[in-house]
Amino acid sequence: MLRREAGSAHLHSVFERTLDEERRALLGWSLGMVALAGTMLALYPTVHGNAQISKLLDSYPQAFKSFFGVADYTTGPGYLRAEVFSFMAPLLLAILAVLWGSDLTAGEEERGTIDVLMANPVSRRRVVAEKWAALATGVLVVAASLGVVIAAVGPAVSLQVGWEALWATVVASGLLALLLGSLALALGAATGRRGMARGITAIVAVAAYLLSSLAALVSWLRPVRWLSPWYHALGVDPLTTGFSLFHLAVLVLVVAACVGAALVAFDRRDLGT
Amino acid sequence: MANVSKRYRGGGGVEGVTLDIWPGEVFGFLGPNGAGKTTTIRLLLDLIRPDRGTITLVGLDSRRDSVAARRRIGYLPGELALYDRMTPRELLTHFAYLRGGPPWSEIDRLAAQFTLELDRPIRELSKGNRQKVGLVQALMGRPEVLVLDEPTSGLDPIVQHQVHRAIRDAADGGRTVFLSSHVLSEVAQVADRVGLIRDGRVIAVERVQDLRGRAAHVVDARFAAPLPPGAFAGLPGVEGRQVAGDTLHLEVTGALAPVVGELARFDVVDLTVREPDLEELFLAFYESADAAA
Structure with a gap:
């Protein structure tokens, strides 16, 4: 076996290398999350209990309020929903997950490193599984950094939000991002092309967001909103309802389906051609 | 495979x-x-x-x-x-x-x-x-x-x-x-x-090894006097024979002894014998493959 003291290098498995390659990016994204949540929290005292803003928002059309999720803007959960979780935080998490997920195997194929990697005695399935595990770890860590900041700084600005509601929302945001990242991984594994994986996933993400948001306004969209992963993650309003095992299970199942597809597709292909 | x-x-x-x-x-x-x-x-x-x-x-x-x-x-x-x-x-x-x-x-x-x-x-x-x-x-x-x-x-x-x-x-x-x-x-x-x-x-x-063994030797010689017509013709293993005045170019497969024996009958001024490298052999191979195609 390798003797650690001889080589100072600490990277061993594909999982470790994949995480290590992104360590700076992950730190950056986490800091971005902290900055986003911190800024929003810092502004909260200006709206908290502000009757004028309440009145102003009340005057907005219901459709506007539903779409942008600005109901009860002056309470803790309402403010967080409107400013953090309705769009910005899930979007940033999804961008991280999709950029990274699409790069996991397709990036190695495009850069040509897949040849030396797959010359090693490791199965293609193991490579995909370890890379996905790194993606999941990274995305959930960045999502968690968001929850930690809100939980830690919230009380200082009198932002009150239930423990369960906050973490249910963080987990849902993380799972939504992981779902899109896993889809991008599967598309990259099936085609070997990052650009294609990113493009298709971006279309899916936008469609999922619009379907979930518009379903609140457009009655004929309601019956099909279950098609949108965004609906299962954030459309069901975890900041109010807390953990919904059913909707989280739907997300987990779709993630599992994407990973399964990635494992099978990558195993069958001619690599790097 | x-x-x-x-x-x-x-x-x-x-x-x-x-x-x-x-x-x-x-x-x-x-x-x-x-x-x-x-x-x-x-x-x-x-x-x-x-x-x-x-x-x-x-x-x-x-x-x-x-x-x-x-x-x-x-x-x-x-x-x-x-x-x-x-x-x-x-x-x-x-x-x-x-x-x-x-x-x-x-x-x-x-x-x-x-x-x-x-x-x-x-x-x-x-x-x-x-x-x-x-x-x-x-x-x-x-x-x-x-x-x-x-x-x-x-x-x-x-x-x-x-x-x-x-x-x-x-x-x-x-x-x-x-x-x-x-x-x-x-x-x-x-x-x-x-x-x-x-x-x-x-x-x-x-x-x-076989390629080398099959390789022809290339013999180039120059003589003090122009060669008589028919010199070096009909020797065993000699393939490409070119005679021009006092110079001789031969491609010889197999033993060199007959050629060396014949050379000794003339007044040789300059002599080189070389093995063609694999490059030439393969180029020859390619050309014949091309011709066949």
Whole structure:
């Protein structure tokens, strides 16, 4: 076996290398999350209990309020929903997950490193599984950094939000991002092309967001909103309802389906051609 | 490998390739760029899959027992791409782990042998030094089979020589080396047998020794006086005979003695006898293949 003291290098498995390659990016994204949540929290005292803003928002059309999720803007959960979780935080998490997920195997194929990697005695399935595990770890860590900041700084600005509601929302945001990242991984594994994986996933993400948001306004969209992963993650309003095992299970199942597809597709292909 | 075919949609690939490589030999795989060398090698490594045919490596099916087969192969890709942000030490540690553990002492020894710097990021290394990283990762763990795609491209002559010695050492130690190259002199130096691939088909497999044995000697001589007509005609083994005044050009296969005997009857001013290099032999081969096509 390798003797650690001889080589100072600490990277061993594909999982470790994949995480290590992104360590700076992950730190950056986490800091971005902290900055986003911190800024929003810092502004909260200006709206908290502000009757004028309440009145102003009340005057907005219901459709506007539903779409942008600005109901009860002056309470803790309402403010967080409107400013953090309705769009910005899930979007940033999804961008991280999709950029990274699409790069996991397709990036190695495009850069040509897949040849030396797959010359090693490791199965293609193991490579995909370890890379996905790194993606999941990274995305959930960045999502968690968001929850930690809100939980830690919230009380200082009198932002009150239930423990369960906050973490249910963080987990849902993380799972939504992981779902899109896993889809991008599967598309990259099936085609070997990052650009294609990113493009298709971006279309899916936008469609999922619009379907979930518009379903609140457009009655004929309601019956099909279950098609949108965004609906299962954030459309069901975890900041109010807390953990919904059913909707989280739907997300987990779709993630599992994407990973399964990635494992099978990558195993069958001619690599790097 | 038996009757292996692989076609790409955009053209290219290999067709009906059958090769038997013997344990402990250095097999040179020779052909111009784009002939199918890299395709063949990537089939061996199970990076791409054949449309038809089977490949057996050290008794293992390259598809079904892919992981077990790769455990026994060291591979240097032709278009070597490495993880640029890692240092050689990190990359080699990573691969050593995936390979299940050549000891670091061996990696250190190989790195020293090739004078490879281990702790600078790979992106800062010259092409030659990257190639050394590729060689070390292929050689470490002493795999039974070495598959080297253009191993000396971009290396300076000293390192090329080291690589050739490492290849010979591996073969002398009973390991099998599959070496692709478009440089004939390289193959001639280190290989036991040579396979020639062209347009996706293997058109010849020869022992280097046999090629040499079949090689004609080229004899050029100049004489003090013009030769009489008919001189040197009808001697055994003489093929291309050109006489022009006091100069003579012969291509001789087999024994040289009859020609030398005949030369002695004349007043020779200048004489050169040389063996054509493999380059010329193969070029001749190509031309005849072209003529047949």
